[in-house]
Amino acid sequence: MFKGGYNIILAIFCLLTVIIVGNKITYIIGLKFIGDYQVYHQYEEWERKQLRDNPDYDNLWILINIDSKQLKVIDLDTKEIIKKYTVATGKDDTPTPIGDFKIVQKAQWGGSFGSRWMKLNVPWGNYGIHGTNKPNSIGRSASHGCVRMRNKDIEDLYSIVKYNTPVTIEGGPHGAFNYGFRVLNPGDKGADVQEVQKRLKIKDYYNGNIDGVYGEAMKSAVINFKKKNELALNHSIDYEMYEKLGITLME
Incomplete structure (x- = not known):
């Protein structure tokens, strides 16, 4: 028995967070309730109707x-x-x-x-x-x-x-590099990391995911790239490496 005297039977068809405050249910679309309180249809049902009505x-x-x-x-x-x-x-x-x-x-x-x-x-x-x-x-x-x-x-x-x-x-100001170059290190995330991953993949140094996360696969790619280009062997991606990758800031 919930506050307010409502008996609610819930059938949960997908994992989603539900917050019950008093007699009000706040929900994230995607969850479907069946009960004598209220019925929420899955978003996909609404979407199909929306696309039918608005082709x-x-x-x-x-x-x-x-x-x-x-x-x-x-x-x-x-x-x-x-x-x-x-x-x-x-x-x-x-x-x-x-x-x-x-x-x-x-x-x-x-x-x-x-x-x-x-x-x-x-x-x-x-x-x-x-x-x-x-x-x-x-x-x-x-x-x-x-x-x-x-x-x-x-x-x-x-x-x-x-x-x-x-x-x-x-x-x-500078596209994927937002407001300029930063020195990238393992664990860093962002559009700039993703851009470096793309360049390393094009040059056949990187075979990991283009996900904008500087992880283990990218560390190996950076070291191999630096060896080939006679750069200081560390995991930092600095201005010298940006230049070797052919990355310049857009004006």
Whole structure:
């Protein structure tokens, strides 16, 4: 017996966090409840209906530009921009990740995440597109790396975006290197690590995952690259190694 006298029978079809506060259930979409309190349908059911009712929204691409603070929704079938929003992106010391990602989770969290949340599959951290309880931050570099939107805008975007929708984030003073080169060491994570992995793989030194995480496989690749290029043998990726890799900062 739960508070308030409601008998609730829950059938849980996938693992998800449920928070019961009084008589209110806050949930992350994906969980399905069956009982005399309320029925929540799985997100996939809603998504199928949404795509049936809005067939034009079946093949979308989200493009976010850090410099202009613009998020555009592009219909890949017609190559037309169908939505455009002003957003907030990361601060200088907590930059928004650069690269190509996908939407892998959709939820309604509330609080500082606003009315909606959509997680990106960034390998080196938890980042997403979400609403905000600080609407005055929109249009600025104000977040801890996530992309913030006005709540009415994220609700609009959320309603047409499905799982695995591609998201490209571009811009910044130096692209993947955000605000300049940093010396990379084992354990470091980020878009800059990912870019170095790509270069090492192209040159046949690295056969690990392009995941933006400086792990064991990358350590071996760095040592082998440095031996071949007569650089000091250590695991640090410094300015001299960037130069040998052919990586220069964009002006």
